[in-house]
Amino acid sequence: MSEKRGSNKYEEDKMELRRGPWTLEEDALLIHYIACHGEGRWNLLAKCSGLKRTGKSCRLRWLNYLKPDVKRGNLSPEEQFLILELHSKWGNRWSRIAQHLPGRTDNEIKNYWRTRVQKQARQLKIDANSSMFRDAVRCYWMPRLLENMGSSQSMPSLVDSNATTTAGMMEQTPHGPPHQFSNPPMHRPFESCSSYEPPGSENHSPSTSSRSMALPQLPNLSEFSSGHPDNYSGLSFNPFMTGHFVNNSYGLDAMDLDPVVSAAQLGFSVSDYTMADNNCVDNIGDALWNMDELWYARKLNEWGGI
DNA sequence: AAAACTGGCAACCGCTCGGCG
DNA sequence: ACGCCGAGCGGTTGCCAGTTT
Structure with missing residues (x-):
């Protein structure tokens, strides 16, 4: 050069x-x-x-x-959800993740991950790249986001960044975060995004994969608390041992369920993702469920909760 | 009220990749 | 095949505003 x-x-x-x-x-x-x-x-x-x-x-x-289509303002629950999900799948492939969040830059997503997500991991004294943290995110944080998304009444219909219609979905407001997902949900198959794909292992381009918004399948946690404590679709978990996730196989076929057409059509319900009963795991989940509640996470550590 | 600390984010850096001559 | 160059990516740094002590 x-x-x-x-x-x-x-x-x-x-x-x-x-x-x-x-x-x-x-x-x-x-x-x-x-x-x-x-x-x-x-x-x-x-x-x-x-x-x-x-x-x-x-x-x-x-x-x-x-660039005109760069969005400013806080990430919506939908966007946070997508970041968590796609990161669990692709790791630190920021630009790739950004392709699925119209108007968001790789830098912004990277900053989000480093400042918010990794902070949570630090508070919990868990390696943010560990499978345990990913499980905790998946089982607690993401359901909470889902809850927020549900309470905001419209399910996300994020589509790929090439779609010309996405600009209308992300309407900028003069102040604060943009109004999002004002369009009705598009009925397109949700891709299952549960498997972690180590960087470099993939050979498909973003343009050919995950072209639809990938609202992933989450583990039905009610199964954890209703008599299936040690395994769920490959996500192994024993709340009675150490209070930690054990021997999970996150990244393989775990939670890789069949694609669905739309959440609404399936009667997709937040209640499907109820919290586990275990205290210790609850601690993780409670700490994760609301990123604003760092105080709580701090207290957890003080109490030696996890 | 002021100093210390923290978080968020814009910008930079080093490296890699792909196209082209 | 090789080197050059433009472009892009991911990691890191530094600044500044807000918060805490």
Whole structure:
């Protein structure tokens, strides 16, 4: 790349390059240039636009902030749900996950994961990448999100980022998070997303997989508390041993149920995802269920609850 | 009221990949 | 086959506003 040049000219260029936060003038310049010439050729853009920024920096600024369809504001429960689900499937494939959240950038999703999700894991003293944490998320956090989604009366109908209709679903509001999912749910098959797919192991492109919003199948936790304590579709769990999830096989066929047409058609109910009775596991779940309640998670640790 | 701490997020960095000559 | 270059990705850093002590 140009940085490999060792000339004086390069040193001069380097001296001139601006870094740090973008100014309004720089933003305007970038927007204007892209309006005239389109995206791409970022290094050329950086040179020709008059911006004293690297092409890389220009690209990032545009994609993460200036691009018109970039959404601002808090992530909705639906989006959080999707992030949790897709991360459980794909791991830290942020850009891939972002493709399924129209208007959200990989950077934003990554930040969300690091600041919110990993924080929860830290509070609980669990490795955020551990299967135990994933199980806890799946069994407690996600059902709670589902509950929130249900209480907001419309089920999500997230579709892939290529769909032109998604722009209308994500209506920006002048203040705060956008109104979402104002359209009626689309009846398309939900993909089962339960299996964890280690990065690199997949060979299908985002454009061919999960093109529909992947509202996943969750384990029916009522089965945990109604006489099937040690196994659910491969998710092994014994609340009477240590209070922790044990020997799970998250990532294989666990919870990989048949696709369904729509949640509503199936009588999809939040009550299907009732909380387990076990105290210790409840601690995890309670700590997870509401991300705002970090205080509680902190207390859990103080009490040595988990 | 002020210092210390924390969380959220924008931006940067290093690396990899793919296209092209 | 090789090197160059543009583009993209994931990890990390640094700043700033809000909160706590």
